Amino acid sequence: MDTVVESLLATMRTSGPDDVTRAPVEFVNAIDYQPVALFHRLVARDHDAFAKTLAEAVAEHGAYWGGSAAPRARVALGPLALAVLARDAGFPVDTGLPYLPRYLLGGERVEEMPRP
Numbered sequence: 001m002d003t004v005v006e007s008l009l010a011t012m013r014t015s016g017p018d019d020v021t022r023a024p025v026e027f028v029n030a031i032d033y034q035p036v037a038l039f040h041r042l043v044a045r046d047h048d049a050f051a052k053t054l055a056e057a058v059a060e061h062g063a064y065w066g067g068s069a070a071p072r073a074r075v076a077l078g079p080l081a082l083a084v085l086a087r088d089a090g091f092p093v094d095t096g097l098p099y100l101p102r103y104l105l106g107g108e109r110v111e112e113m114p115r116p
Contacts, residue, residue: 008040031064035078042086050086051094054079058099075099 012033013019023032034057041050057079065073076099083105087093095102102108 004043005040008036008043011036012040026064029060031061031078034060034076035082038079038082038086042082042089042091045089047091050091054083054086054093055097058097061099075101080104 034053037053038050038057041053058076061076061079080100083093083100084107087105087107093105095105
């Protein structure tokens with residue numbers, strides 16, 4: 001586990017605006033960094049920090065994508081994946097957050113997609 005934590009911390013350190021050289025800094029900070037931060041809170045089993053970071057992650061997703069019609073703008077895939085893992089690990093997860101489809105997050109079977 002020590003190796004995992006060290007790798008996560010190294011990833012977090014090298015994701016800073018001064019260290020990013022091959023991707024748009026805004027994208028790295030708003031989209032790519034968020035699952036790493038969430039995974040860190042999951043590994044640390046810090047429920048409160050995970051909840052706070054998840055809320056920040058979906059806010060960053062919304063701010064980055066804005067009103068884009070792109071399909072990937074509608075769902076925060078990285079945060080969704082980590083939220084499902086956290087829920088499966090017994091973390092309380094807010095199913096009302098935007099960009100996290102509650103049916104996917106809740107692990108429910110959906111026979112018919114609900115209309116907004």
